[in-house]
Amino acid sequence: MAGPPKLNQTMWSRTIGLTLFVGCAIGLAACGGSPSAPSPTTTAVAGTPTTPIEVPVNQSPVTPTTPTAPIVPSGTWVNVISDTGWCGAPAMPLLSRLLTALGGEIFLAGDLAYPNGTLAEFQRCFDPDFGRFRSRFWAAPGNHDYGTSDADGYFTYFADRAGPARRGYYSVRSSSWHVLMLNSQLPTARYTPQHEWARAELAANPTRCTMAVMHYPFDSSGPNGPNPQLRDLWELMVAQGVDVVVAGHDHLYERHAPQDASGRSDPARGIRLFIAGTGGAPLYNRARTAANSEVLLSSHGLLRLKLEPALYEWEFQDVNGAVLDRGLNICH
Numbered sequence: 001m002a003g004p005p006k007l008n009q010t011m012w013s014r015t016i017g018l019t020l021f022v023g024c025a026i027g028l029a030a031c032g033g034s035p036s037a038p039s040p041t042t043t044a045v046a047g048t049p050t051t052p053i054e055v056p057v058n059q060s061p062v063t064p065t066t067p068t069a070p071i072v073p074s075g076t077w078v079n080v081i082s083d084t085g086w087c088g089a090p091a092m093p094l095l096s097r098l099l100t101a102l103g104g105e106i107f108l109a110g111d112l113a114y115p116n117g118t119l120a121e122f123q124r125c126f127d128p129d130f131g132r133f134r135s136r137f138w139a140a141p142g143n144h145d146y147g148t149s150d151a152d153g154y155f156t157y158f159a160d161r162a163g164p165a166r167r168g169y170y171s172v173r174s175s176s177w178h179v180l181m182l183n184s185q186l187p188t189a190r191y192t193p194q195h196e197w198a199r200a201e202l203a204a205n206p207t208r209c210t211m212a213v214m215h216y217p218f219d220s221s222g223p224n225g226p227n228p229q230l231r232d233l234w235e236l237m238v239a240q241g242v243d244v245v246v247a248g249h250d251h252l253y254e255r256h257a258p259q260d261a262s263g264r265s266d267p268a269r270g271i272r273l274f275i276a277g278t279g280g281a282p283l284y285n286r287a288r289t290a291a292n293s294e295v296l297l298s299s300h301g302l303l304r305l306k307l308e309p310a311l312y313e314w315e316f317q318d319v320n321g322a323v324l325d326r327g328l329n330i331c332h
Helices: 009-031 091-102 119-133 149-162 193-204 228-239
Strands: 076-081 106-109 137-140 170-174 177-181 210-213 244-247 253-256 272-276 293-297 301-307 311-318 323-330
Touching: 076 091, 076 272, 091 119, 091 301, 106 244, 119 149, 137 149, 137 177, 177 193, 193 228, 244 301, 253 311, 253 323, 272 301, 293 323
Parallel strands: 076 106, 106 137, 177 210, 210 244, 244 272
Antiparallel strands: 076 301, 170 177, 253 272, 253 293, 301 311, 311 323
16 A cells, blocks of 8 residues: 655655644643744845745654644734835835735835825825725834825825824734734824823733834834834833834835844844835845844845734745745744
């Protein structure tokens, strides 16, 4: 009798690694554990695709004699882009085509119509490629969106998809995750209205996994980082167990290792920062090396996040759908 099909060693290692890693995540979720999150250290030169990051495991598993299917919990893939709405940018129709094929909610991290965020610019430069996704997107504002008084063009265009009362910060639920949409153009220091709102929102909605989306990054290897005015907000989010923050502003993709409010590496409780300012505006290159930077790519594309009950996966895809960076981590 013919035996089970033979798989090569690489495929067995990846399958069993994912089985063990996700099984641990499920166990921790059920038991309320607080794991030390693995921190991949792969780096990439700007503009050069990095080797895909494999599932982080501490030991190479022994190849079994009988194949077993990996245990993979169901999750929801979402997409994050920013710094788009640049009229005539060739990347935007390609991104629109990619978003159509991929599906999933779309989180917009600011600077969505250049150069001044007028209603006419939203209608001319953003809407033709992305207006069709209105039922799928949630927006956070950027500095260019405030090129008009009180970001009037931005709030008029996005309406309820930019949150209530034209304040630019609000929360949504995506899968089992709590997602804060924040306004980095307004003060975020301790005791400001946005800081106090975030404190109350996080306290009232305890979840295993939490993400925040805003325009300014806490740190960056591009020309627009760091942003120390966000330290009080970052400190609050670390204390409340936020897992992931996605930002834009610098026109590049960068992944940072989890860090605390002082910029120190903190695999156990720190927040992982992604920068996805890759939506079509002219790209930036590295200007410095941020302390916790792991990967930097100067490439148009989008960040994909799979929001699981106890962990998250990430993929950065270029405009042609090629995966240039990937990995996963357990939530706090």
